[in-house]
Amino acid sequence: MLSSLIGYYALILGLTISFPIFFFSIRNFKNREILDNKIINFTFIQLFLVIVSFIGLIFSFIYSDFSNETVFNNSHTTKPLFYKITGTWGNHEGSLLLWLLVLTLFIFIFLIKSKNLLKEYRILTLLFQQIIIIGFFVFLIKSSNPFNYISPAPKEGLGLNPILQDPALAIHPPILYLGYVGSSIIFSSVLSATSLNYISKTWATHIKKWVLVSWIFLTLGILLGSIWAYYELGWGGFWFWDPVENVSLMPWLALTTLLHCVLILEKRSLLSSWVIILSITTFTLSMCGTFLVRSGILNSVHTFANDPERGLFILIFLFILILISLVIFFTFHKTNRDSLVSFSLLSKETSILINNWFMMYFLSVVLIGTVYPIFLDVISSEQISVGPPFYHKLIIPFLIPFLIFMAIGPQLKWMKSGLHSKFYLLILFALSILISFLILKIFNAILLINTILVGSAFYLFFVTIRDFIFKRNKNFSQNLSHFGFSLLILSILFNNIFSTEIITNLKVGEKFDNDKVQITFTNLKKFEEKNYVSFKGYFLIKERKLEDNLEPELRVYNQPNIITSEADIKTSMLSDKFITMNTVQNEEYFNIRYQVKPFMVWIWISVLLISLGGALSLLRGKSV
Amino acid sequence: MINKTFSFLFVISLVFIFFIFYKGLNKSSLYEPKNEIKNIPKFSALTFFEKKKINSENFFEQNEYYLINIWASWCLPCREEHPLLLRLRDNDKLKLIGLNYKDNFESAKKFLNKLGNPYEKILLDEDGTKAIEWGAFGVPETFLIYQNKIVLKFIGPLNEKSFDKIEKIIK
Amino acid sequence: MKILKFFLIIIIVFYFTPSNANDYELENKITKNLRCLVCQGQSVYDSDSEFAISLKLVVSNKIKEGLSEDQIYNFLIEKYGDWILYDPQFNKYTYLLWFLPLLIFLFGGTIIFKKLIRLK
Incomplete structure (x- = not known):
């Protein structure tokens, strides 16, 4: 009161x-x-x-x-x-x-x-x-x-x-907001710097810290959301290309691009207009995310209360901000400075440009995929869904050159061509493709696109490892983030390719058996908790002579009256064992879903490494 | 000059985007399949009481109105619309066909005994696959059929409005 | 370069087309691509709603009847509209969806290319 x-x-x-x-x-x-x-x-x-x-x-x-x-x-x-x-x-x-x-x-x-x-x-x-x-x-x-x-x-x-x-979701919003709102500082700062014609190396060094701060929090925020989806939504997936997830990914992509661009601005006073546009874009996307999520305009798993009036307010506010920034950009910004400096074709500048190019492409895929259904519905009343297959088809093929450029880019020098006697880059590439081929061949999962994709991820992996060994302290934090990224892609790929699952209906005392796995439903117990009743299933899983006890749960919450299914997950360094149970409409059977997901924990670790790279760079206050 | 055209285009597209989002705000984001007039699907099913197999081709007569109602004893909205179905039964131009969706036979029988049986015939859909042939995704759903075509479709329980609509068409 | 070519040849020689996925995998592939109408943010594969359970059954029946993946999609689109597919089909409504990102990619490429040419 x-x-x-x-x-x-x-x-x-x-x-x-x-x-x-x-x-x-x-x-x-x-x-x-x-x-x-x-x-x-x-x-x-x-x-x-x-x-x-x-x-x-x-x-x-x-x-x-x-x-x-x-x-x-x-x-x-x-x-x-x-x-x-x-x-x-x-x-x-x-x-x-x-x-x-x-x-x-x-x-x-x-x-x-x-x-x-x-x-x-x-x-x-x-x-x-x-x-x-x-x-x-x-x-x-x-x-x-x-x-x-x-x-x-x-x-x-x-x-x-x-x-x-859920604990992960409890801290997820604050962390994510630190990232979103950090971009508001970048936005305000870039508008003020543009109006005062203050965009300079000093400004770049100063704003880079804010870019890093928001970037780190946004990365961690997305990670937490993803971990939550993994064990709470109970489907064993960690990224669904759901609109609400996309909405947090878009500012991240823009911010990552900005991070690289600010580097050029800091070192070489180049691309100032591009930095301004990116800063405005990042914040616009953060606000846009708030609008899309809070207005209920999107049809998403994550149910939020819908209220068109609130949506309208954010929408108008958002467009006022965009308008202000455009007016400032077009009236105050002078572009003539850029053309005075030049750089060579095979230089770091070029590689960062290429990075920007791909990142913007990925961003446009996610953006268009997310808002296209809204546009189509309003214009033609046709309703379609844009889901994972769309994003996979448009993003995965482009990941291959992206990863390769990401490996080569940091080997180049500022301004001048620096790639003459880098024979090892070729050898490592061949080696990566070969390793990828052999691994996939052994596990009988061979497909041309998989081989090349895993190969290019390995390439980045090896090149960054080589840099750890030979260059030690030079660009350590940047290398760490890139290494984390290669690990992330590798873990996601292996996770996708080698995941196995069993879906079956069992009742207490029954056993599922195939040539690899044996699942026994040994017991079902009821527990009264403070605000829910829990039904715990006890499962014994035998796999290659290894025995595991897994205990998934069904929770019947009293207020509001909702049944949730809690997965039980056994995590090890190599793979996660993931089991959920659900009620079936009739009788005492339960629907059991058992999955083995390789390298799951490495997905989380690699994202942590990526943000750790950012954190180190922030602490050192030197070059990223 | 280029800057001017550029900013002009920008503003135009911004207005356009604003307009779309504004319109989108007032649309429901939940999806419901559209009511398009379609032919009735081909299917075969068992009857509820006699357990006799029936084929869709020779089941419906050409110049007769049929009302297919998907229901289950465990579905609460079905109880809600039940009185309306009983009232529709009294119309002799209309034949009511029930499609019992994923139900337990005993409790379905109890349901009918207690609340009354509005259906001329009841077909069984034990695993829910027949409802999918009809393009339904939940219970209850109701289809009005004439000359082997779906004339009307109602998602969710019937109400007075839908009742009037059905009566109007049959006349 | 020689080493590169050598490895490439090895890989091409050893390459074989993957064996056809079995029915079970095909069913998973299809149901992952279907959007559930009851809990409208999940795929049919992920969902445990009554509708999703029945739809999985329908898909598996259709596979057994010998229908191809596309035939099953068309069957379901006829019943529920394009909305049910997570993978939007190519038609006049979705050309822009598929091509706009690629056009943006090409557009970005030209800008960068021009900039680099000017440097030379």
Whole structure:
């Protein structure tokens, strides 16, 4: 009760703080040499108020204050404390409040960390960021107020969807938002730098850190979402090309491209217009993601509450931002600087250009695949689905040259041709293709495209390993990320090619038998938990004389009344054993799905390596 | 000059995209197959009581209206529409055919005994494959048939509105 | 280069076309490509809804009857519309979907190519 009220008024007060920030910023912009401390103070007050508001919401959740509509809709007294707290951002209103929190937090950090930079640039960035912040404040207060009041207060809440009650998903939104919102700083900063004609090497070095920060968080955020989908959705897949997943992948692709581009800008003052466009694109895609997910315009597995009115607000806001950035880009940006410098054909610049080219292609595939059904439906009322086969067909063939360029690119030098006596690159290539061929041949999974694809992934793998050995400290972090990427592609490929599965119906005491595997359904037990009843199946699995006990679960949650199927997974370095059970409409049979998924854990590890590379580069503060 | 045309094109396409998204917002993102008039599918099924095999070719008479209703005793909306089906039974221009979907024979019989049997004939669909031949994806679904063509299709339980629609066509 | 050619020849010589996938794998391949109408974000393969279970049965029956993959798709499209396929078919509604990304790729390629030519 009280905490909701405090939260609400803190939110309103937070919005009003934007006025003094604007006032002092504009006054300070023209007058003094140094940044007025009042601006930083007010930014801090705004941040503080949003934190208060956020904590207010958390406390409403902890004390199950059902006079608060958000709490009523998404919580329940029997829910464990941990999920009461994480339920704060597991819903629309709370997650937007978190967005706002990160927005204000980042701009405050930005102001503190940019002391050595031009005053006008800092102020202008703050102002652009304030426009976004005000947009979110208004959106929250007007159409997604987390502190709506219900009277009389209900005795019990509606509960949180049980598949969202999961540790990975509990921290997934905050991490992902750190990535999304990080791109807002890049956006504001690039607009301000363009207006002031401040795009330069110094600026590139400074903004690279923000690019890295958002990139690392976005990578980790996607990873967490993927891990959650793997064991909670219970199908054994980790990436479904579902619109909501695509929406997080798109800013990642744009950000990765930007990361490489900023390098050229930092080292060679090249491609400034491209950097500007990419920065704007990244943030637009993040916002677009929020729009597509929150408006319910997309038909996705991840069910979120749909509300066209909210969608319309984000849509208008998004287009205002795009319009502002376009006006700034076309009026202020001068492009003549680029053509003065040149570089050679076989140089690092070329390789980064090629990287950009492919990344933009991948981005366009994902973007078009995601929004095309919406366009088609509106224009011709035809409804189609765009799913995994589409993305695979358009992306996989292009991965081959992409991987090869990725291996060769870092071997080149800036400006001048540097690839004369690199005989080993050829040898490694031949070796990779041969190894890939032999592996696939042994396991009888041979197909031309598989061989070449696995071969090119091995190529990147070996080249990066060779660099670890011979170049040790030079570009270590970049090499680590590239190595992680090759490992990721290899694990995904092997995972896809060598996965096996058995689907069968069993009842307690029955046994499934084929020449490789024996599955025995030994027992079924019922457990009463705090907010659900669990039916645990006990399975004994014999495979090549190895015995494993697996215990998948069916959970019947009381509030809301939903049945979820919890997979049991035995993870080892080489493969995951994954089992789920489900009810069958009639009688005592259960539908059992048993899968062996090789190299599963390496998919997670390799993504961690990729982001670790980014983190190292950030800590060293040197070249990526 | 190039900049100007470029920005102009940009703005035009932005407006276009905005318009599409705006329109898309008001459309339901849930998919339902369209109601297109189609021929009835070929299938064979057992009858509910007699367990006699029946083929679709010689089952429907040309100048007769049929109402195929997919139902199951475990489906709650089926109970909801049941009174309407009983009312439709009283119309002698219409023959009601039930398609019992993935049901247990005993509980289906209990269901009919308790609530009344509106159907002239009931066919069995034990594994749900016949419903798929009909292009159905859930229970209940209802098809109005005339001259071996699907005239009307209802997804979900019937209501007063659909009742009136059916009566109007039969007249 | 010689080594490269040598390996290439080895691979081509050893190459053989993969044996035809068995019925079970074909069924999985088809059901992975079908979208479930009940839980509309999952494939029929992944879904455990009644509809999906029956549809899996229908697909396996059709395979046994000797229908080809495309025939099964056409059968289902007739019943449920294009929406049911995750892999959109080539037709006047989807040309743009398939070709737009490739056009963008070519467009990007030309820009980069022009830039590199200018450098020379």
